[in-house]
Amino acid sequence: MPPFIDTHGHYAWQIDDGMPSIIEAKQALALARSQHIEAIIATPHLLPGIDGPEVLKKDLARIAELKNLARTYHIDIYPGSEIMLHSANIGQSLIPMADSHYLLCEFDVRKGIQPHEHHFEDWLYEVILLGYTPIIAHAERYFHQGIDCDRIAACIQMGCYVQVNSTSFLYKHVPVFQKNAYTLLEHNLVHLIASDTHRATAPRCPNLADCWQKLVQHYPAKELEKLFYANPLAIIQDRTLQPTTLARPSRLKQWFFFLRRST
Template structure:
């Protein structure tokens, strides 16, 4: 199966992602071996730290990445990962962000180092993006809960029309047991729209690993579910279309009750 990776820091030497062009080349070769046919370059943009000239520099680097990726027949699309902090409302008003390839979708993140904040730090920021005419894609939701994930809050995000993205590295256990459990609870409850790699390196744990993730998940989840999360929905985002929801995974006990 082919994959589309909508979250990755492949563009080199502009954030905490891939540090050099040589490393980007290596990461792209790994992506190719993982059957990734398209990626969205999503460098971090930090409100209060990045200005318009910085945005232009990031876009130029993404264009360089496009040229490099053409050697692997990998299509590169433009985007960013907007950090939602106390300065983000002004940045949103000033258009200091890069949506997914001229669509109405925008990848956003909160501070993974702390618990997800209250509605004034989270829902208000997401609402500002919505009022600007964009639909937030909330990156690696599973990483914002240090104890147990609040599924009702995630359902509220989805009811508001927001997109939920989970990291492949979380599903593989790279960020620890709690994050892994959070990711699988979201998946089992049908509360995920997209799985992406959030690639930061060309070696180690945070590499393009969608094929490994697919192989791991295919033991317990249907081909169609994984195709929806790793190809169909990402493609819909790039085409400015709506995503579809996956079904909640039926437990053994639910299946047993259904048979009765």
């Protein structure tokens, strides 16, 4: 099993809805190490236009504490943030991922795509105008009625990249999210798989090795490695991310394979 880099996680404690305490942060780091995670980009939530310099200062200080703590577990920590796009006013109070030109961006998952119907691409483009490359966080979770691959492809064409949560592959708590995740993956519209860790216990915990073990049964390890390690490393090194060329066997081919194995 290869090493992993977690590009989206709320491991820093008591600064957002992530880890409630340093004790749970330690537990999450220990679990991350057992899941073959060797580096983490800490991405606390930020609300552009509302969270100012004092919030950034507090977040960066806590991320620095997390970095020191993670050395015990032989995990490297890089600064970042997850910005909530809610208007065209992005502002300057931002923490890019690992001091790169990449910025992790999210929309309100609870509301889905509908309220942002006329702003989804516009607000992402505002990020591009500031000189950043948007990473769309957990893209599978905004489409409550089923994924719109054409729309995601258009965002990629515009200059964005796509991150999907490992939990969406592992759990069926919201079946449409799992279906969306697999659809994006099989259409080569995913660039990163990350944990979006909030706790040290399932489901929102470090689980990249678990996700890898599930996906590698159906997809080439060489292509999956782009999503779990090569592209995350490219963010840290501020390089271009690479697309995958995944193609899961069709149901018809799988059925013929089953028949051949049965005879």
